[in-house]
Amino acid sequence: MAARPAPIGRHSPQVLEVSVTEQTGPLRGEQVVRWLAGTTGTERAAAEELRGGGRQLDCGALQQLVGALTVEGAFPRLLRLDLSNSLLTDEGCMQVAGGLLALQQRPIGGLRCLLASGNQIGHAGAEVLATSFFCGGASSSTSRGGAGGELTLSLSENPLGDQGVAAVAAAVRSQECRAALQLCETSCGSEGCTALAQSLHRIAALDLSYNTVPTGALNMLVGALGPPLRQLGLCRVAPGGSGGLFRGSTVQALAASLAGDSPPPLVTLTLAGNDLQDAGMRTLAATLSGASVEELDLASNRLQDGNLLAKVLARGSLLSLSLDVCIAHQGQVA
Numbered sequence: 001m002a003a004r005p006a007p008i009g010r011h012s013p014q015v016l017e018v019s020v021t022e023q024t025g026p027l028r029g030e031q032v033v034r035w036l037a038g039t040t041g042t043e044r045a046a047a048e049e050l051r052g053g054g055r056q057l058d059c060g061a062l063q064q065l066v067g068a069l070t071v072e073g074a075f076p077r078l079l080r081l082d083l084s085n086s087l088l089t090d091e092g093c094m095q096v097a098g099g100l101l102a103l104q105q106r107p108i109g110g111l112r113c114l115l116a117s118g119n120q121i122g123h124a125g126a127e128v129l130a131t132s133f134f135c136g137g138a139s140s141s142t143s144r145g146g147a148g149g150e151l152t153l154s155l156s157e158n159p160l161g162d163q164g165v166a167a168v169a170a171a172v173r174s175q176e177c178r179a180a181l182q183l184c185e186t187s188c189g190s191e192g193c194t195a196l197a198q199s200l201h202r203i204a205a206l207d208l209s210y211n212t213v214p215t216g217a218l219n220m221l222v223g224a225l226g227p228p229l230r231q232l233g234l235c236r237v238a239p240g241g242s243g244g245l246f247r248g249s250t251v252q253a254l255a256a257s258l259a260g261d262s263p264p265p266l267v268t269l270t271l272a273g274n275d276l277q278d279a280g281m282r283t284l285a286a287t288l289s290g291a292s293v294e295e296l297d298l299a300s301n302r303l304q305d306g307n308l309l310a311k312v313l314a315r316g317s318l319l320s321l322s323l324d325v326c327i328a329h330q331g332q333v334a
Contacts, residue, residue, distance in 0.1 A: 013048040013049045013079070013080065014046045014047050014048045014049070014077070015047070015048070015049045015050075015051060016039065016043055016044070016047035016049070016050050016051070017050075017051040017052075018032065018035060018050070018051065018052040018055050018057070018065070019035065020034075020035055020055075025056070026056045026057070026058045026061075026087055027052075027055050027056055027057045027058065027061045028058055028060055028061055029058070029060030029061050029063065029064045031061065032057070032061045032064040032065050032068075033064055036064075036065075036068050044074055044075050045075075045076060045077070046077065047075055047077065047078055048077050048078060048079050048080065049078075049079065049080040049081075049082070050065075050069075050075070050078060050080070050081050050082065051082045052065060052081075052082055052083055052086065053082040053083065053084040053085055053086070053115065054084070054085045054086075055085075055086065056085070056086055056087055057083065057086040057087065057088075058086075058087045058092075059087065059088070059089065059091060059092035059095055062083065062086065062088060062092055062095070062096050063092075063095045063096055063099070066096040066099035066100060066103070067099050069081075069099065069103050070099045070102040070103050076108075076109055077109065078103075078109070078111065079109075079111060079112040079113065080111065080112060080113040080114075080115075081111055081113070081114050081115070082115040083114070083115060083116045083119070084115045084116060084117045084118050084119070084154070085117070085118040085119070086116075086118075086119055087119065087120065088116060088119035088120065088121055088125070089119070089120045089121065089122075089125065090120075090121060090122045090124040090125035091125075092125070093121060093124070093125030093126075093128050093129045094124075094125070094128055096129075097128045097129065097131075097132045098132075100114075100129070100132040100133060101132040101135055104132065104133060104134075104135050105135060111133065111151075112151060112152065113151070113152040113153075113154075114129075114133050114152070114153050114154070115152075115154045116129065116153075116154060116155055116158070117154045117155060117156040117157050117158065117182065117184075118156070118157045118158070119157075119158050120158065120159070121155060121158040121159070121160065121164070122158075122159055122160065122161065122164060123160055123161050123162075123163035123164035123167060124164075125164075126155055126158070126160045126164035126165070126167050126168055127164065127167035127168075127171070129153075129155075130153060130155075130167060130168040130171035130172070131167075131171045131175075133151065133153055133171075134151060134153070134171045134172055134175040134177050134179065135175060149178055150177075150178040150179060150180050150204045150205070151177055151178070151179055151180070152179070152180040152181075152182070152205070153168070153179065153180070153181055153182070154181075154182035155168065155181075155182065155183055155186060156182045156183060156184035156185055156186065156207070157184065157185045157186070158186055159186070159187060160183070160186040160187065160188070160192075161186070161187045161188075161189075161192075162187070162188060162189045162190065162191035162192040163191070163192075164186065164192070165183055165186055165188040165191075165192025165193075165195065165196065166191050166192050166194075166195035168181065168183070169192070169195035169196045169198065169199040170195060170199070172199050172202045172203065173198065173199040173202055176202065177202065178202060178203075178204050178228060179202055179203050179204065179205075180203070180204055180205035180206075180231070181196075181203060181205065181206050181207070182207045183206070183207060183208055183211070184207050184208070184209045184210050184211070184233070184235075185209070185210040185211065186211060187211065188208060188211040188213065189211070189212070189213060189214060189217070190213070190214045190216070190217040191217075193208070193213050193214075193217035193218060193220065193221050194217055194220060194221075196208070196221060197217075197220045197221045197224045200221075200224050200225065200226065200229060201226070201227075201228075203228070203229060204228045204229060204230055204231070205229070205230060205231035205232075206229065206231070206232055206233065207231070207232075207233030207270075208221075208233060208234060208237060209233045209234060209235035209236060209237065209270065210235065210236050210237075211237055212237070212238075213237050215249065215250065218237060218250055219249055219250050219253045222234075222250060222253045222254040222257055223253040223254075223256065223257055224257070225254070225257040225258075225263075225264045225266075226257070226260070226262045226263065226264050227262060227264060227265060228264075228265070229264035229265070229266065230264070230265050230266055230267045230268070231266070231267060231268040231269075232264070232266060232268070232269055232270065233268075233270040234270060234271055234274070235270050235271070235272045235273050235274075235297070236272070236273035236274065237274065238250075238274045238275060248280075251276065251280040251283045251284060252283060254284065255283050255284055255286075255287045258284075258287040258288070258291050259286075259287040263291070265292055266291060266292060266293050267292060267293065267294050267295065268293070268294070268295040268296075269293050269295070269296050269297070270296075270297040271296075271297065271298055271301065272297045272298065272299040272300050272301065272322065273299070273300040273301070274301060275301060275302060276298065276301035276302070276303065277301060277302050277303065277304075278303060278304055278305040278308060280301075281298070281301070281303055281305070281308050281309075281312075282305075282308060285308050285311050285312060288312060289311060289312075289314075293318065294318060294319045294320065295319060295320040296312070296318060296320070296321050296322070297321075297322040298312075298321070298322065298323055299322045299323060303323065309323070
């Protein structure tokens with residue numbers, strides 16, 4: 001799910017980016033030490049976001065970086081840490097966990113967003129990273145502000161597997177915090193999906209796109225949707241070879257959740273690439289007309305019925321609709 005642009009007038013965070021001239025390979029610990037020594041106290045004190053994404057920090061570099069964040073008085077305003085597309089492994093997660101835990105247990109402050117997508121994190125690393133990041137529970141997440149006081153963890157494009165996804169869900173549930181989870185392309189299956197369903201009462205945003213999820217587990221997840229979930233990404237989650245999935249039991253379970261007594265306050269819904277077709281869209285159309293969704297992605301679903309699309313387009317709250325459609329009756333869309 002793409003982040004919405006900040007409204008005009010919203011505060012822009014102070015960003016400090018890890019930068020080494022003429023980097024020719026993975027960034028090593030001694031290079032990070034030299035970079036840190038070259039930053040000023042004013043820069044560190046003002047930084048709300050630290051970007052190391054794409055720098056291919058090795059485990060030593062990551063350990064030095066996270067360790068520097070925990071020094072008393074250093075980076076007092078830091079809310080967002082980007083470690084994506086680095087060389088973070090399970091072993092590396094174990095090495096940085098202590099520093100991350102210390103950072104999160106500060107009396108004032110602590111991270112609100114940790115980006116660790118595109119690494120080499122497995123189930124053991126996911127467990128220790130999530131446990132350290134979400135420590136402190138609801139009181140910590142509320143004190144750090146953000147969208148409803150939630151904490152955002154991105155572990156997309158890592159080989160977490162079912163065990164890793166289940167461990168992340170368990171950390172959210174046990175720490176009683178409000179979480180936003182980005183878990184695209186993590187090899188999540190039945191066990192992970194079931195664990196997420198059990199933790200939905202603590203999840204405000206969930207992106208599970210590009211995971212091949214068994215029908216039963218997927219039905220359980222969408223059937224359990226409710227508050228506080230406001231963003232849901234399920235792009236290309238239909239199991240291979242079952243093109244009719246979202247035209248059958250899954251779309252019925254999703255529609256029932258949206259029309260239930262305690263529906264999720266969804267603002268963003270992504271269902272691209274699930275071969276929904278008109279049959280599935282027909283099931284969803286009525287419930288979507290009464291939902292609060294503002295951003296809806298239905299691309300690559302082979303939709304053709306102009307009347308159904310017109311019904312969706314007529315919704316007053318809808319601000320963004322993504323489609324690539326083959327309209328059978330163009331005149332029916334106005």
